[in-house]
Amino acid sequence: MYDPETETTVVCHARTPLVFDPVEERIERARDLEDGDLVDTVVLRSWPETVRFDDDSPHREVVEEFERFDEWADRRGVSVRPPFETRTRTSMVEEGGVDVLVTPVLCLAVYREERLVSVFPHSDGETTYSVERALDRLEADQLPRPLIGTADVPDARTCPECEAALVNGQGLFVCPDCEWSGTLADEGWTELDDVELEPTTAPATDD
Incomplete structure (x- = not known):
């Protein structure tokens, strides 16, 4: 069993503006996790649909968050691409185009004592562990076990x-x-x- 004295934080990232009722419903479910016994803190954060990769981006923290999630996935032999995507968009002022990060509509990150332990959704190439499934586990006061791929x-x-x-x-x-x-x-x-x-x-x- 997990140590109940270890602080658990769930960070819910959502793309804005929200226009889908199922997404809003899942955000409310995430917010209500603080009423259970497992999750101590729920943090809600918004991000735009696309973010430039360059250092001058006003949303550089989103890129850094993605890089943290990507490193976590690499360690487990799974992938967060998708739901994240990288694309090159044509630009009239920049030769070669602009590299951008496309964010998922909804993403959950679970931390134990400030250590990232899981990101949802993610995939091992065959199975996808969805946000919905992770919420089901968290609402039952159980930590969702991420998939493990082939490292x-x-x-x-x-x-x-x-x-x-x-x-x-x-x-x-x-x-x-x-x-x-x-x-x-x-x-x-x-x-x-x-x-x-x-x-x-x-x-x-x-x-």
């Missing part, structure tokens, strides 16, 4: 979810920070159900 070079020393150091118990890897657990094969990580960590006691020594 090129899995690191057996680092948790694929939070990057903390893993404990290797005869082939079963457990993270003492976020309590992720799984096994490692040539094709990548296989995540297991929650594992209770037993406290370790130093062996007695003779004085």
Whole structure:
């Protein structure tokens, strides 16, 4: 189980202006998560449909957020492209066009003690973990478990979810920070159900 004393924050990013009732309904569901036992804080943020990649963009923080999400996805062997897209738009004043980021209509990011642990939606190439499904789990006071894809070079020393150091118990890897657990094969990580960590006691020594 997850430590209930660990602070959980959900950041809900929405494209403005909103014109779809289902999107507004999901935003309200996200806002209401603070009424449950799991989520401590819900932050609502808006972003435009497109954002330039250059450093002079007035929405540079959106690009930085996308880069953070993209790095998280790479560590897990999944993708956030889509829902994010990168495009080059023609420009009459800039030769070669302008590179822009297209944002999703709705995106959830879950943080544990300010550490990014999941982004929704994301995909492993076959299955997409939707915002709707993540909200269902969060409303049940359960952390949604992200998908795990096939990473090129899995690191057996680092948790694929939070990057903390893993404990290797005869082939079963457990993270003492976020309590992720799984096994490692040539094709990548296989995540297991929650594992209770037993406290370790130093062996007695003779004085």
